[in-house]
Amino acid sequence: xxxxxxxxxxxxxxxxxxxxxxxxxxxxxxxxxxxxxxxxxxxxxxxxxxxxxxxxxxxxxxxxxxxxxxxxxxxxxxxxxxxxxxxxxxxxxxxxxxxxxxxxxxxxxxxxxxxxxxxxxxxxxxxxxxxxxxxxxxxxxxxxxxxxxxxxxxxxxxxxxxxxxxxxxxxxxxxxxxxxxxxxxxxxxxxxxxxxxxxxxxxxxxxxxxxxxxxxxxxxxxxxxxxxxxxxxxxxxxxxxxxxxxxxxxxxxxxxxxxxxxxxxxxxxxxxxxxxxxxxxxxxxxxxxxxxxxxxxxxxxxxxxxxxxxxxxxxxxxxxxxxxxxxxxxxxxxxxxxxxxxxxxxxxxxxxxxxxxxxxxxxxxxxxxxxxxxxxxxxxxxxxxxxxxxxxxxxxxxxxxxxxxxxxxxxxxxxxxxxxxxxxxxxxxxxxxxxxxxxxxxxxxxxxxxxxxxxxxxxxxxxxxxxxxxxxxxxxxxxxxxxxxxxxxxxxxxxxxxxxxxxxxxxxxxxxxxxxxxxxxxxxxxxxxxxxxxxxxxxxxxxxxxxxxxxxxxxxxxxxxxxx
Amino acid sequence: xxxxxxxxxxxxxxxxxxxxxxxxxxxxxxxxxxxxxxxxxxxxxxxxxxxxxxxxxxxxxxxxxxxxxxxxxxxxxxxxxxxxxxxxxxxxxxxxxxxxxxxxxxxxxxxxxxxxxxxxxxxxxxxxxxxxxxxxxxxxxxxxxxxxxxxxxxxxxxxxxxxxxxxxxxxxxxxxxxxxxxxxxxxxxxxxxxxxxxxxxxxxxxxx
Numbered sequence: 001x002x003x004x005x006x007x008x009x010x011x012x013x014x015x016x017x018x019x020x021x022x023x024x025x026x027x028x029x030x031x032x033x034x035x036x037x038x039x040x041x042x043x044x045x046x047x048x049x050x051x052x053x054x055x056x057x058x059x060x061x062x063x064x065x066x067x068x069x070x071x072x073x074x075x076x077x078x079x080x081x082x083x084x085x086x087x088x089x090x091x092x093x094x095x096x097x098x099x100x101x102x103x104x105x106x107x108x109x110x111x112x113x114x115x116x117x118x119x120x121x122x123x124x125x126x127x128x129x130x131x132x133x134x135x136x137x138x139x140x141x142x143x144x145x146x147x148x149x150x151x152x153x154x155x156x157x158x159x160x161x162x163x164x165x166x167x168x169x170x171x172x173x174x175x176x177x178x179x180x181x182x183x184x185x186x187x188x189x190x191x192x193x194x195x196x197x198x199x200x201x202x203x204x205x206x207x208x209x210x211x212x213x214x215x216x217x218x219x220x221x222x223x224x225x226x227x228x229x230x231x232x233x234x235x236x237x238x239x240x241x242x243x244x245x246x247x248x249x250x251x252x253x254x255x256x257x258x259x260x261x262x263x264x265x266x267x268x269x270x271x272x273x274x275x276x277x278x279x280x281x282x283x284x285x286x287x288x289x290x291x292x293x294x295x296x297x298x299x300x301x302x303x304x305x306x307x308x309x310x311x312x313x314x315x316x317x318x319x320x321x322x323x324x325x326x327x328x329x330x331x332x333x334x335x336x337x338x339x340x341x342x343x344x345x346x347x348x349x350x351x352x353x354x355x356x357x358x359x360x361x362x363x364x365x366x367x368x369x370x371x372x373x374x375x376x377x378x379x380x381x382x383x384x385x386x387x388x389x390x391x392x393x394x395x396x397x398x399x400x401x402x403x404x405x406x407x408x409x410x411x412x413x414x415x416x417x418x419x420x421x422x423x424x425x426x427x428x429x430x431x432x433x434x435x436x437x438x439x440x441x442x443x444x445x446x447x448x449x450x451x452x453x454x455x456x457x458x459x460x461x462x463x464x465x466x467x468x469x470x471x472x473x474x475x476x477x478x479x480x481x482x483x484x485x486x487x488x489x490x491x492x493x494x495x496x497x498x499x500x501x502x503x504x505x506x507x508x509x510x511x512x513x514x515x516x517x518x519x520x521x522x523x524x525x526x527x528x529x530x531x532x533x534x535x536x537x538x539x540x541x542x543x544x545x546x547x548x549x550x551x552x553x554x555x556x557x558x559x560x561x562x563x564x
Numbered sequence: 565x566x567x568x569x570x571x572x573x574x575x576x577x578x579x580x581x582x583x584x585x586x587x588x589x590x591x592x593x594x595x596x597x598x599x600x601x602x603x604x605x606x607x608x609x610x611x612x613x614x615x616x617x618x619x620x621x622x623x624x625x626x627x628x629x630x631x632x633x634x635x636x637x638x639x640x641x642x643x644x645x646x647x648x649x650x651x652x653x654x655x656x657x658x659x660x661x662x663x664x665x666x667x668x669x670x671x672x673x674x675x676x677x678x679x680x681x682x683x684x685x686x687x688x689x690x691x692x693x694x695x696x697x698x699x700x701x702x703x704x705x706x707x708x709x710x711x712x713x714x715x716x717x718x719x720x721x722x723x724x725x726x727x728x729x730x731x732x733x734x735x736x737x738x739x740x741x742x743x744x745x746x747x748x749x750x751x752x753x754x755x756x757x758x759x760x761x762x763x764x765x766x767x768x769x770x771x772x
Binding site: 005007010011014017018021022030031034035038039121151152153154155156157158159160161162227235238239243273277278279282284285288 | 658681682683684685687688689691696710712713715716717719720736743746747748749750751752753754758759760761762763765767768
């Protein structure tokens with residue numbers, strides 16, 4: 001992972017000092033609440049339903065065991081001994097005191113972690129393919145570029161007060177696992193026919209109230225132009241993005257308003273003026289950053305056959321291990337190695353939540369099995385990226401003992417779920433109890449395996465932190481005034497990836513208690529009509545939403561507006 | 565006289581008077597820049613009548629709205645030539661409009677307005693003025709100029725910061741100035757130094 005030098009360290013240390021001073025002035029009454037608010041937000045501090053929340057950045061989802069232990073420690077010392085992995089690969093502490101935040105940040109700075117720009121109207125913490133650098137379908141490791149972007153965006157003076165938040169996602173793989181097209185900017189790195197590294201630049205995607213898929217602004221940006229081009233995009237947005245209405249201030253609204261051609265022309269006019277500027281990347285700088293992402297010292301394993309044969313035996317003896325192998329193991333470009341998902345989707349526990357003790361247990365697993373390296377995923381799981389094939393059985397035993405071997409990666413109970421109304425001040429409805437109810441109803445593994453790949457996303461409100469618009473099944477908490485119950489809307493057919501789709505609403509909202517049965521009806525129809533080997537989403541594409549509508553609401557089902 | 569903070573970390577007093585539209589129309593800024601830009605940003609156009617009738621002190625150094633200068637140039641020309649009149653730009657006005665309508669080399673200063681905290685448009689305008697239009701004269705930040713953003717303002721090319729009158733005590737400004745050196749080596753290039761960190765220094769990993 002990226003190695004800090006003295007400049008990086010001095011920078012985050014200075015940031016802690018700055019925030020300590022700002023907090024002191026706030027608590028002394030010198031800094032009014034409305035002025036402190038944007039300052040604390042850009043340091044990851046929200047004030048939530050019950051108490052302040054600190055969102056610690058995990059840049060592009062990469063962290064090591066030392067950092068995980070530091071998170072465990074601060075969660076225990078300053079919070080209630082647990083934390084939450086968010087849908088943007090970050091880590092949230094929910095029960096801090098404002099006065100403690102500077103100390104928490106100082107403790108985290110010692111392990112090269114920070115909360116800079118994890119919130120607020122600025123370039124946010126960058127997300128990436130959680131298998132970056134190890135996936136066999138990857139052409140270009142996007143992590144060095146993500147790190148270069150992180151540094152460029154950190155306290156960028158010109159873009160420190162944008163109209164609204166601005167989210168980057170990056171990948172260098174043939175398959176998009178980072179939901180590029182629902183980000184403000186999505187960057188897809190690839191190698192062109194001549195062997196040059198190019199970037200496909202998507203702009204103006206986003207979910208929330210107005211879900212929009214990003215349009216392609218540049219098809220083949222030379223990598224050296226990365227910062228110049230991003231600077232041009234941000235400058236156009238900073239000057240022309242709406243500031244009169246928070247709901248219309250994301251770049252997606254500007255992009256829709258102008259259209260691809262006009263937006264491209266504006267960005268290119270800006271870019272032309274700085275194309276040869278000093279932010280043009282150099283081979284040397286890229287090489288310096290790339291060196292940090294050199295692979296760990298793998299053992300050279302030429303022949304996987306013996307280890308695979310051994311796995312076959314273990315698989316035959318242990319059905320639970322067989323299930324785990326099927327769902328939680330991912331291909332690796334290094335022969336003899338695999339990536340392993342440690343599921344944070346456990347029955348009875350809110351998706352993404354972990355205690356300090358568990359974080360330490362996971363850190364120990366990372367040290368023993370994965371060179372101390374981990375990844376957080378946007379589906380709120382953790383991944384050990386560098387596990388030897390012949391250590392999988394031992395790891396499974398250990399992970400099962402620690403409670404992280406639920407074999408549900410990519411299955412229905414791998415629910416993506418925001419903190420919802422239990423903690424979040426924005427939410428219309430709680431999302432966690434519903435997630436737990438669905439988990440319980442569909443806990444049977446035989447059934448889950450039969451249903452196969454399903455992306456299931458639950459958002460407690462239209463801010464869509466759980467990306468329900470791009471879930472195969474997406475659930476949205478809605479506001480129904482004057483009712484004691486919490487209400488939810490079900491949508492189907494969303495999909496992420498380069499060929500992303502937005503989900504369509506099935507029908508009118510239903511109270512919490514009815515949702516599991518509605519899901520049951522939807523899945524029953526799928527099982528009845530699917531063709532051999534056809535995934536839920538493929539069946540949906542083939543038959544469309546109407547049969548599902550009729551199944552759930554009967555023949556009286558009326559068409560709804562298209563998107564949730 | 566209001567205090568100003570200078571980029572060489574001195575605190576001085578200003579003998580300029582900032583002429584603003586009536587408070588009832590603040591903080592919603594007026595758009596007198598390009599119509600398209602104002603449409604995008606949701607700003608409202610300034611009523612021509614207000615621009616034509618905005619009262620102005622008869623004496624002293626004035627910083628007036630760009631639109632007023634454009635509409636009433638004949639009446640203001642002599643004061644401009646005497647070095648006693650400058651203009652300020654609304655956040656929704658473009659630097660191009662400024663360059664078209666003011667002879668910058670003769671301008672005693674240029675001011676850019678931060679209409680409210682959180683509106684960062686003037687940062688871009690400042691950089692463009694410095695880096696694209698090579699403006700080297702005094703560049704003032706006016707409006708909601710808050711101490712926690714002084715560092716960003718100086719980096720973007722402002723050299724004079726004018727917080728709202730009475731917003732900060734002298735001691736608070738001194739404290740703010742003392743903290744300006746906190747970030748010695750910012751990562752990215754800006755108007756103060758266009759080179760990113762990796763072009764300014766030799767970088768090597770800490771734990772090689």
